[in-house]
Amino acid sequence: MTHTRRVRIELTIKFIIYLILCAGSIIFLLPFLWMVSTSLKPASQVMVYPPKWIPHPLMWINYVKGWTTLPFTLYLENTCIITFSVIAGTLFTASLAAYSFSRLRWPGRDIVFVITLATLMLPSQVTMIPVFLMFRDVGWLDTFKPLTVGAWLGGGAVNIFLIRQFMMTIPVELEEAARLDGCSTLGIYWRIVMPQLKTCLAVVAIFTFLATWNDFMGPLIYLTTPDKYTLALGLQFFQGHYGVTMHYLMAVSLIVMAPCLLLFFLAQKLFVTGIALVGIKG
Amino acid sequence: MNGNSIFKSRMARREALEGLLFAGPLLLGLLIFTLFPVLDSLYISFTKYNIFTPPEFIGLQNYRNLVNDSLFWQSLRITTIYSVISVPLQLVAGFAVALLMNQKVRGITIFRTIYYLPSVVSGVAVSLLWVWIFNPDYGLANVMLRAAYLPTQKWLTDPRTALGSFIFMSLWGIGGGMIIYLAGLQGVPQHLYESASMDGANIYQKFRHVTLPMMTPVIFYNLVMGIIGSFQVFTQAFVMTSGGPANATLFYVLYLFRQAFNYFRMGYASAMAWVLFAIILALTLLVLKSSSAWVYYEGERKR
Structure with missing residues (x-):
């Protein structure tokens, strides 16, 4: 009796923790998604409220145009x-x-x-x-x-x-x-x-x-x-x-960030051990 | 016997020579980039120097001028407020997230990746992203507020909210501290929790009397690093607001940079650098001194 109750309480706590972590994850990822979304917008859709998260058409050309400005x-x-x-x-x-x-x-x-x-x-x-x-x-x-x-x-x-x-x-x-x-x-x-x-x-x-x-x-x-x-x-x-707008700025910023993000995904384990090493030994 | 000791001393001399050679680049670097510049900087802080004409010795005048410079006080005030709010906030938030993640939930690696991701990127690109997020008309921040039926803010464009926006933005970077806490949490010996359980400790008591004391060295490290970092904010302020509006985000190092490289007042800027050094040193020593009261000792205390 008490055992099943304890299990149920534990499960509820885990569920709540999970919920908080998920909500936090969305908040932490949102700026990145916002950036990607803006970088793919046609100029007419950048300054619009409410924002269109998935632009149509997808302007991949922004990356080229921004980069070559x-x-x-x-x-x-x-x-x-x-x-x-x-x-x-x-x-x-x-x-x-x-x-x-x-x-x-x-x-x-x-x-x-x-x-x-x-x-x-x-x-x-x-x-x-x-x-x-x-x-x-x-x-x-x-x-x-x-x-x-x-x-x-x-x-x-x-x-x-x-x-x-x-x-x-x-x-x-x-x-x-x-x-x-x-x-x-x-x-x-x-x-x-x-x-x-x-x-x-x-x-x-x-x-x-x-x-x-x-x-x-x-x-x-x-x-x-x-x-x-x-x-x-x-x-x-x-x-x-002159004349540079947000979609170009976000596109080029993303390109500049890309190697750092890529490196992180490729060498995630090294990051974690490295930070732990610096943090604990320092 | 004698020959042996001669051999030994020759070996020792050889080792000393090699040691110096191996450390040679570092020794040279310390001399050129630290020892000499530190002395030179101190000297320059006592001079009036615009880099085009030779420095002119003026004693303590730069330091006296600092006391009467309202912008200096403004920059010091802004930076202190930022530090006092953002450092504890990041400390608590980073620790809280690490605690949640340490509860053996599934997908911890994915969560860890997501929360740490913002800490991988920094500098101008991130600053530009946040300028766009804080855009009062179409930025993400106000989009979210509108979606939640909350009043929108002017963020970086209003002197009353500009500094707060910087503090808010700094929370995006709690991942760096979080990973250090997480590593620390995973290093807490399991048997401590087990014996606490046997003594009938509940979750809160375990946290208060096992986790927290064991984590104090890590908290201490993050606190010191956080304080030092918060007093050296530059890039974000330079790129996002250039200190405005109405000097509401005139961070200390930004003002120092302006004095040095826009107005070419090298003596004045050097004096500012020394004041900054004194502040950081004093704060670090203060934390260090207080640490004997809360780092490690916490674990010794009964009840």
Whole structure:
């Protein structure tokens, strides 16, 4: 008697939870659906109340027209160059530093590690102006270098920390054996340690991709010639462009978002482990 | 014996050299992009500098001017309000959703995907989407309000609701925090719940005396990150409102950016950056200090 009652109560609670989660899901998805819907509308149906959620006819041409209003293909190229360079630099130099912190002994190592972590507390706005002036003095304004060079010099404290934490969990026996076989430190790092870091490096690469792809302030400060714009900068410029309306704006915005969404669907597991790793270890 | 120790010290020296080499890019980066700029920034904050003529030392004048700058206070006020409301709101909402999802409901992976999806996208594209959603005449927000027979809002175009719109929009991004909570919840040892059950604890008591205490480190992490992030809002404000209407969304970093790159008042902007640093540092230390009272300790407390 009491048992069946308890089961019934439990089922009711589960049903309510399910209902709340479903309602929430719709609310969370609605902005995306709204975006897709707008991007496929003929101009005459954009500013209409009540809105037509499924436009007729479906204007796939909006994507082409929006994309070609400005040289977005060029912006895509620029964004890819910057993003690729930043990811490569981050993976390489952050893992080198992490290896040094977790495996090699050198004077001042622990102090440097603490300083590295302390930079997390420093808002980038503090260093923004002197760094800008420095790049101006070496004549690098309006080039991609200010946006990429930092990644080749350490790759960010979070990434170093994450890779180091991951390295700590790898047993050192394999490395010691390689050392006895006469393998150099660089060889051990590259051939023994790096292959074991695959998951961790993939996580770092994904989050570096998202941050760089969507970065706005960096390009805004450093890139002035329209030919050098990134997608983020191009989109912002597009917004104020004469005659651009919502359906084009949404179409191009969706294209810009697409790689991030695609990456998420392809590597969902990595996202979840990665976030958990950062969240719990940080 | 002697030869061995010489060999050992040579090995140690070699290792130290290699260690420095491996950390070399980082060391260089710290020097060029952190240590030097921090000192330089502090110096610039004591000067009048328009980047075209050499900096002129003016002592504390920039900081004194800040005190009398009503826009500075406005930006600080706006950012603080945003932080005070949006951070706890995101904390609670993210935690609540994670709790619901942790109840062994079916399709948890699908829910997790949906709630996290907005956190994958950010920047200009998302800001443009929300400008359109908040459109007072044809935007999704007012479409929903009309459908529910509620009064429509002017959202970003009214100084009274503009900041609230930003807070509302920030709730779309609770997925990031939610996933961290979810990972934390799944890491709570099952035997704690079992022994609580044996002691006759009900659902609320289990939550209050097992889940909550075990989650305090995660809550702490999300709180600190949330505070730091909320004081650095820039892109949304720049793209969606450029600080308007009537400076109602003049976020701190937006105003700082304007001083630096529109008016070229580098000294003044640097002073603002240092004030921002001081605020973030003070808040973080405050949370850190308070943490001894509520992180972990909660689990020790009886009753």
